[in-house]
Amino acid sequence: MPNLLFPNNTQFWYETLRSMSHIAYGGADFGEVVSTAERITDGDYGSWYTEWVATADRVSAEAEKALAAGHKVSARDGFLRASNYYRSAEFFLHGHPCDRRHDHAYDRSIACFRSAAALYTSPRIEPVEIPYEGTTLPGYLYRADTTGAPRPTLIMHSGFDGTAEELHFSGALAAVERGYTVLTFDGPGQPGPRHHQDLVFRPDWENVITPVVDFAETLPEVDNSRIALLGSSMGGILAPRAAAFEHRLAAVIAVDGVYDLGQISVRNIPGDRKAAEHLLRSESAPELDAAYEQIIAKDATARWAINHGMYVMGVDTPRAFSASYLDYTLADGIAEKIQCPTLVCDAAEDEFFKGQPEQLYDHLTCPRTLMVFTAEEGAGAHCHPGAMRLALARIYDWLDDTLNTSASNSNSNSNSNSA
Template sequence: MKQLLFPNNAQFWYETLRSMSHIAYGGADFGEVVSTAARITEDDYDSWYTEWFATADRVSSEAETALAAGHPISARDGFLRASNYYRSAEFFLHSKECDPRHDHAYDRSVECFRAAAALYTTPRIEPVQIPYEGTTLPGYLYRADDSGTPRPTVIMHNGFDGTAEEMHFFGAPAAIERGYTVLVFDGPGMPGPRHHQGLVFRPDWENVITPVIDFAETIPEVDNSRIALLGLSMGGVLAPRAAAFEHRLAALIAVDGLYDLGELSVRNIPGTREEAERLLRAASASELDAAFEQAMAHDPIARWAVNHGMYVMGVDTPRAFNASYLDYTLTGGIAEKIQCPTLVCDAEEDIFFKGQPEQLYDHLTCPKTLMEFTTEEGAGAHCHPGAMRLSIARIYNWLDDTLAATRP
């Protein structure tokens, strides 16, 4: 999709489009997004934070006023939008030396989402804590009604930089509308556990998903025989990795599919893959370190990705972040271990992971579908912002048909 704002910074434009996409499920209003973006100085992270935070404060204040005056629906809608705007405000503040403003903005995002959740009657949205290795993972349980009826269930998580709360705009209420129970959570490295518990990403995601499924199976509204897992963005490699070893899943959805993040780390390093990996993991590689610094200085996507990556991976250098990506892979026969029917989504103009969905699809030996989203449809960007109703409809149509085949 053509960059309508921030013509010289693809990352700023993508994040603006991301907020626009949340209009579809109540997470933004067009005028609020455009007016905020118009005040932002391109390439200036402080300006980005200041303007999004100001919009979030204004919208949340109006929601609080509406609630106090006895207007719960207006308050709910305002809190939802404010939650997304606070999320956007802190987006560029992460690095190995994290800006202290990011904790406050993140906490406000969660507070506003929970205020909105409490005002829903249908669906019912309940904050939950999922037991995990001596601690808990934060999440939300969406129930379609109070009947306690077991329903097909979607477990959903975000990826490299998104929140559990944001999954509301990426398909949670849409699943409820179609008769599913939904369990959304933040895993290690994702915002809740990273901000408040210091948990960083781990590649063996099956050790995250297994306790989440254990928890889901205790919920009366979950049909244990029809549990699907949906992973968004970097979740497109995490969820397939989990499904390769956790065979209680009835279906897997990768939005969009990823096969080998290490490929991104080595693609600009001369020599063979083996030589590139050795350099990335070496005790010292001054020329490579300089090359990463140069890339960050000239490429806004690299600047953000490396800074955020050091934060979520818990490492101190750009090279260490790129080395960490080598472990996030489905090579070596891992993809081939997936048994459940799998949907791999692909975006025509993905600026982050072009070509990876096809690689994952080609290596799958389970029942599989490759679903392509195009620029002409307005759905060609990574994870299809700007065409959420279209993409979610196609994804859930596939899931409806797939789980119907497993109905007792």
């Protein structure tokens, strides 16, 4: 999709397109996004924050007025948009250390989303706390109706930088419209646990998903025989990793598929993979450290990714962040351990993980589908922000067909807690 607002900055344009994509499910308005973007100084993180917060403050204030006047639908819609704008505002402020303003915008995003969630009557959206290793993970339970009947269930999480709240616009609402019970959450390294519990990413994501599935199985609205998992962006490696070891899952969806993050870390380092890994993990590598500083200075996308990466991985140098990526892989037979039907999505113009969906697909031995989205469809960018309804329709049609087929050999009321 043409870069219309930030022609010299692909990262600013992608994040603007990301906000536009949420128009489809009530997370933005076109004019609000464009007018905000036009006020932003290209490449200036402070300007990005200031202008998005200004828009979010204005929209949330209007929502408060609507709520006070008894206009609940208008208030709900305003809170949803404000939540998304506050999320965008703090996006570029992470690093080592973080800009101190990032917590304010994040907390406002959560507050606005929860205000909106409380105003929904259909679906019902309930904040939940999922038990996890002596603490909890924040999330939301979406109920398709009030009967309490067990339904096919979709567990959703984002990846490197998305929030559980953003999943409302990029899949949760679309799934519950189709009759699914939906459970969204933030895991370690993702915004809620990183902001407030100091939890950083971990590569053994099955140890995150297993307690989430345990929690889901306690809910009467969940059909335990039809629990699927969707991971987006970096979640495209985390969710398949979990499915390789958590075999209660009936299906897994990678939007988009990722096979080995270590390939990104080593691709610009001379020598073979083993030598590059040794250099990344070395106690001292001053020439490589200097190279990272040059990349940060020249490449806007790398600048953001490295700074955010240090934050979410809990490390203090660009090289340490790159080294951490080496542990996130489905190689060495891990992908082959996945047993459930797997959908691997692929964006034809993905600037982050080009070629990796095909690698994941090629290594799968389970029932598998590769679903390619193109620029001609408006869906060629990473995670398809230009064509959200098109992408979700195809993804959920696959899930409908897969879970209905898998359920034919089981009792659809198999949830032991449904009585």
